[in-house]
Amino acid sequence: MxxxxxxxxxxxxxxxxxxxxxxxxxxxxxxxxxxxxxxxxxxxxxxxxxxxxxxxxxxxxxxxxxxxxxxxxxxxxxxxxxxxxxxxxxxxxxxxxxxxxxxxxxxxxADRKFLEMRLEFFRTLYREMGCGDMGAARFETLEETIRDADELAxxxxxxxxxxxxxxxxxxxxxxxxxxxxxxxxxxxxxxxxxxxxxxxxxxxxxxxxxxxxxxxxxxxxxxxxxxxxxxxxxxxxxxxxxxxxxxxNHRELAAEKIARMDRKDVRILDLIRGGTHVPAEIAQAYYGKKYHAVFPLIMSEIIGHLDFLESEGKISKTMTRGIWHYRAESSD
Missing domain, CATH: 3.60.15.10 (Ribonuclease Z/Hydroxyacylglutathione hydrolase-like)
Incomplete structure (x- = not known):
């Protein structure tokens, strides 16, 4: 059974x-x-x-x-x-x-207007995160979804x-x-x-x-x-x-998952303090070959953690030539 x-x-x-x-x-x-x-x-x-x-x-x-x-x-x-x-x-x-x-x-x-907005969202996001051409395959998939919206709905x-x-x-x-x-x-x-x-x-x-x-x-x-x-x-x-x-053991497992997220935040912050400031470069430094193998998942993780660190006041960002650069805030 x-x-x-x-x-x-x-x-x-x-x-x-x-x-x-x-x-x-x-x-x-x-x-x-x-x-x-x-x-x-x-x-x-x-x-x-x-x-x-x-x-x-x-x-x-x-x-x-x-x-x-x-x-x-x-x-x-x-x-x-x-x-x-x-x-x-x-x-x-x-x-x-x-x-x-x-x-x-x-x-x-498969609302076409929503899907078109989502495509432009990712075009802008990957460009501003310094990803270059890495988003091309993702864009093709999103465009195909828009073309097939009536069938997929x-x-x-x-x-x-x-x-x-x-x-x-x-x-x-x-x-x-x-x-x-x-x-x-x-x-x-x-x-x-x-x-x-x-x-x-x-x-x-x-x-x-x-x-x-x-x-x-x-x-x-x-x-x-x-x-x-x-x-x-x-x-x-x-x-x-x-x-x-x-x-x-949901309490213990949730605590373990949150602790793992904390460790990831620390490592990303260390990379920024060490001079890696562009999100795509942070992703490559953190994940190595996985960056190319599972690009959308890797960038989601890195961007999400950067957003969290920024919300906590631990980092800030400035845009240079259309690309975001992150800096660590002083930890007095």
Missing amino acids: NKLEHNHTMTDRAVHPVIWDTDYGMVGSINFYLLDTGGSLVLIDAGLDSDECRTRLQSELKNIGATVADISRILLTHHHEDHAGLVPWLLEQQNIPVHAHPDAVPRLK LRTEIRPLEEGDSICRLDVIETPGHSPDCISFVDKRNRFVFSGDVILDGASVNALIDPDLDGNRLPSVSQQRQSLKKISGLDTDVLLPGHRNEIR
Whole structure:
């Protein structure tokens, strides 16, 4: 029996994990969940749009004597393709209400105006961060998304969920950082949380730079820190994450993740004090060959930490010839 299935047979609401073991993103598995609410099922996240994920969901439904017709709602922790992938296929089977954070709406619906704004956001961002031509591949992907927007758009109403809302006896908390629209679902009675990608055991979670709906850069690392603190403060027994194993030491794990972020801040500050001032150069000095291998993730990390250090008054920046240069503030 799957570990998660065994652990949750004693709650008054059965949780049936749908786990697809994979090397997608080196996270080990893609997890999504069927929650039995008594008479119907709630699907929390929807895996990747792949035959393997689809077969895994169908198999789990069959194991519990159910079909897609028994799914009454879909709740998304965020819009990423490995969490919302099967939603279009499920909607082809029947009209199922989809719930997500408001910031997920233009992303799931592939809103062309939003996507065009996002492309220009990254063009400006990478230019001002001294990245040269490194963003070219990212721009091509974003341009392709704009061209395919009509095909990619989720064609259904997305019902908004925000901090303080409740649905199916689950309390909604906002946990952004990895993505602006990240939310988690807390079952206080049974003391478990569907936590998406806010924290994973044995894998890092990237705080991803992105614009808000008005085109302003979001403080991803600051948001991730606050989300980890929020998760740490939950009175719960187990987190059911979007990847890897369930988490039963969420306080210790969150503290470990925050400490790792602190160490990264110190190292970046040391690089700046040592004379590396341009963000792209800081990224290359910090990550070496990874800078070229996973450029968007690396720049997100560095920019997010620079934003955090600036918000803490530890660094400042000036623009020279269209490129930001960072300086360490004196530490009296």
